[in-house]
Amino acid sequence: MKFEIKKEVLVTSMNKVVGVASLSKFIPILNGIYISVADDGITLIGSNGDISIKTLIPKVLNDETIINDIEVGSIVVQAKIFNDIIKKLPSKSVSISVDAENHIFVKSGKSKFNLNGLDSTEYPKLPNVSDETSFDIPSNELKDVIKETVISVANTETRPILNGVNIQSANNSLKFIATDSHRLSQRIIQVSEVSELESITVPGRSLLELNKILDGTNTPVKVCFGNNQVLFIANETYLYSRILEGNFPDVSRLIPDSSTTKIRASKKEILDTIERASLLSKEKGVIKFSVNGGLMAEISSNTAEIGNLKEELVMLDFEGDDIILSFSAAYAMDGLKAISQDEVLLNFNGNSRPFVITPTEDESNLQLILPIRTI
């Protein structure tokens, strides 16, 4: 096996696969990166068993030959040290070759590294995922969906199904929901063509890894489902993840379809006020929110030993009953930060029912938070 490549191209592609590889502790070969060289390009694979990422480097890119001196073959390199080394190489180009005993020779400028590789036949095969059930979504929209929903993903051993984002299809739309049973995030997107999709739940961890490799342009990402696996294809990069087993709870009944109190406010103002109030409440602190007539809401918090805060929030609009309730400052800040728009609607149903935050002119993204009972 042999090839010569631009250092920068190799570094960029390694970055996509190395993060997931170095996470594995139990299967030694998964601490490595699989490198396969063919006549038309190079394939890199990193995996932690649950999530695998494959990326292709074509021999010719934009009419420029970026891989030279090719001899077909494959090897597994130790992920961390190989990645550290190629980043620090002195020259713009690097030449890599492997002998019959899996010794790897890395040459760049006056630097010569010899590394011990691992037998590539021991590297696990990637799952087979057909593209029978699939849909396309622009990279930037998928990034938004992840940002809006992963905040509510749970981290629990007792109900593992809540550790993911649930995806369901209905009438050319897809609904993404996550909940940790204290809050819920929902995003609905329109898709042009989608095969009817059973409810599937993708681990939050996989979506966070996916987010790192998405470029945030409007290039479509293909999402394929099958064999308990989901596959995301973004340009030349493939992310495979297992799907969580079990039934995602039917949480849509939690989302109220009307409200008794409606507030419109500036997202930045309400976020800043809650952030200040959280300084005077314990970790994941509870703050109090009340409206008692008029256009002023009051946000307050209190920690006996340290002190207390009271702050008035100017609402842009208010309609309905007075309210007084307590909730987690951290959950409210997460929900508000997940909204990109400048103005938000807060919809309440009394002092003990969940309330809902949405952008003012867009109901496709919804953050629901349960109040906390206080004395």
Add this chain to the structure above:
Amino acid sequence: MKFEIKKEVLVTSMNKVVGVASLSKFIPILNGIYISVADDGITLIGSNGDISIKTLIPKVLNDETIINDIEVGSIVVQAKIFNDIIKKLPSKSVSISVDAENHIFVKSGKSKFNLNGLDSTEYPKLPNVSDETSFDIPSNELKDVIKETVISVANTETRPILNGVNIQSANNSLKFIATDSHRLSQRIIQVSEVSELESITVPGRSLLELNKILDGTNTPVKVCFGNNQVLFIANETYLYSRILEGNFPDVSRLIPDSSTTKIRASKKEILDTIERASLLSKEKGVIKFSVNGGLMAEISSNTAEIGNLKEELVMLDFEGDDIILSFSAAYAMDGLKAISQDEVLLNFNGNSRPFVITPTEDESNLQLILPIRTI
């Protein structure tokens, strides 16, 4: 006690004193910041018992009144929470007042914080340091001295005197030395007027705190010694530190005054090569350096399980005997990074004696490293 101040001015001044305050675990009052308000301005003090920092905010700065509504008095505020709060205040100005029960009222825009303060009479007094023995040094030069010497400060309980930088005067010059007994850093500076100074040793930790408050301009910093204390005065900020007890070892005999091998090289090239070599040696790894005739040095490293590296270094100049020795890559990188110039001289005295790195045209800064014996 009462005052109104520009939020930014208070935040900047708090930043200078808060770092050292929040380090204390044993004396509760030291987790606070002492605030004293007088007719001509405000004094803030933070301390961890060993290091104290005092900073003054004048009422009038550059003909602009920045403190208004003054009522004389003093209080101790809880450092972390007070600092977090003032950074997040909504308005450009903040008004602070204290009642007879040490309750603190912070008001800014629509935000109102009430905090519990501590009795300011319980706050320890600052040490008295006369300016009888003192010298002036520009802020930027003092920053350089710290950068060049603290790298060799030890962190040991058995010989605490090595946990500081030793300062001695001789003929209008000051010599700064630090050593952890594996390496040594020395810097000599010229000072116009200096009272004869006994050898004193300032804790490395104090110098790192000092470095944070130095602005790096050519404004002179006044350094005063007395009563087992050293005091640095930089503009309106005062740093007090205790001096380490005991005699600093006489290490000048370790510094060779001649050499049998002289090498001149580009600092960046040698640094990059050592950094690459360190990737293939264990933590604080040992690398090998050899010259065998000619203008090529060879740097190499080896870790049995992973692999090895060999790299040739182009020297700009070489004079004297061939050499082959091993040393710590981390120490060599620290020493090289502490040198600001682009070219360095390496002076060797055989394969088992310490070697010295200096900038090519400046012997005032010197980094000495002991080789490591290998088989």
